[in-house]
Amino acid sequence: MAEQAEFHDALIGPERTDLPAGFFDRFMFNMHPVEVAPGSPSIILGFGIYPPKDTTDGFLVYADGAEQRNLRFAGELGVTGRTGAGPLRYDVEIPNERWRLTLAANDIGVDGEIVWRSRTPAWWGEVAVDNATSTRTAFDHLFQSGTYTGTLRVDGAEVSLDGWYGQRDRSRGVRTMAGGQGLHIWFQAQFPEFSIGLLLVETRTGERLLLEGAVMHVAGHLDPITGVRHALTFDDGLDLTGGHVEVRTEAGRTYRVRADPAGRGGYMAGAGYGGHHGNSRGADHVESDRYPLDGSVSPRTLDSALTDRLCAFELDGTQGSGIFEFALTRSRSYTYRRTL
Template identity: 30%
Template sequence: MIPDDALSPMDDYPIHQIAEPIRRVATSDRNFYDRYYFNCYPSPDPDLFLIVGLGQYPNLGVQDGFAVLRRGDDHLVVRASAALGTDRTDTRVGPLRVEVLEGLRRLRVVLDDNEHGLAFDLTFTGSVPATLEPRHFRRQLERITFDTKRFVQTGSWEGTLTVDGTSTAVNGWLGNRDRSWGVRPVGEAEPPGRRAVDGIANFFWIYSVMQFDEFAVSVIVQEDERGRRIVEEAVRIWPDAATEPEWLGRPEHELRFAPGTRDVVGASLSFHRPTGEVTTVDATLLIPNYIGIGTGYGLEQDWRHGMWQGDLVVQGLRRQVSEIDPALRMFCPVDNLASFELHDDGEKFTGTGLFEVAAIGPHDKYGFTGFTDTAP
């Protein structure tokens, strides 16, 4: 039991936002969260895709994290959940932890040796400034269901990755990270009530973070079933922190689906400025990582981000990607490792990075009328 008047080392810093100890947030909404996300892949010839996440849920009293590796046909997950203590700087969840070495620039991510076949000790160094994204806000039947902020950063990795007892030196691997916080659905599923009939009808989402030698590009698109925008962004981020991110214009998308599925197998993006200038990006999807399988994003009802599992629980999960039910994948956001070819003002740039996509439920543009129909 945590005493009501418990303090933590963070309370010694002048960073308070409300008249409470720093471990308490300004809202009592059960769905408040504070999370890290990282991805990592070899460069220039990627053959695997590692994703790591760690979150705190102060009003649920839980801290949890996961690592998911896609390598060949393997989908390998290590996940951990623990009781959240008073010290919000203590990010250890069993064998997993995140260390901030230099705020907004260098972080260390560690998964200690364990029985589940995956371990690493990796340090991320940002290649562009951490950049704040637009606020993500959505209300449903008068209740705020999303009210979040996030920043994004591309960079490189150094360290060691161990899979099934074989260690690989990580030197100059690439990836991106983000930090997000606020209110979004977490923890045990709540009774839907009226939302079961008057709820949000779809989840259509594109989130792409592209890393080029000269700059990074971040793109966000969320649309309702008719294609109306909920949040959008398209910016170029320069390495020089003194240079403001450049707005590229309104983002538009063309997704290509494998027939008989909702698996996205290719994509093109375009950014339209009021002046008529257009920047285009062709994305080649290289390695899909099904982050909804086993990590806590919501498909398994017994393991969701923020769900109480006990004082400390550590689990492993291994699947063959070829055996994952295609019907299950329809309800799973997918983090694709992708290569990109960007055309802007007569110049061509090539890069790699994240293309996260979900087309869940109806969407007029792509002809989806429900949750289970597929592409022709």
């Protein structure tokens, strides 16, 4: 996938009336301290529009050492518009460079005013995959490293976000990947001079179905990723306990990164990833719940195995941090196979 000069960062406007039935336009931000340890907070929020369905939805996930708090909200696009839903409002102040996010008071007690600024160029391209169904997956996909300023309030206690790391993800198109997936990895490892961002999907027999991404350098250049190997460990609940990811790039560089999960949490079932996005729920729908992080909740027990785990990373003695998103199929026909 070739690097593009500029990504159309604003969400699709009402002037587009020729969109296919499954079309979506979404963004997601994660945020966490630069240095992480067990119990460090991890915040993930997102929002999407589905113009053919006249629907919007979004989520907020907050996890620390004790629990994961989940807030999900939805609305009608014609009523709420394209600036947010529920407690979330956003503004693309400078496309591909600065976004402003505002969270109003809500049922999980996490609100604040947040500004994300880019610290690397964005990688983006088109994901195109033939499926077992007749509908072909084809969507634009972007990820980009940034830092935050602002304040978050957790149960009224202020937390400064100044200097925190955050990866953003943008996707737009039709995404209907179905059948045959064994391992999914969305790997976002942030280091002082660069961020390693990739999406890897393998079949249940270990063949590569999809690989995209790049090493995004603070100095302003991208080095596309050409190969990935992994040696990961999972517990009986399909939860990541650690391991290594080795990345090879177009420029001939090899990066072998060790990942150490900073506790539990980041279960994306709490964000509606169990097949709930884009479903109509009326004009102003809000719901919430909480997961204890004592081992009683896991990727095996929830309606989606997808997990965005806050990790400490290490590369040749340099410390980093970021989100390691993973999912193993729960099919009994699948066994994880290390490739490193």
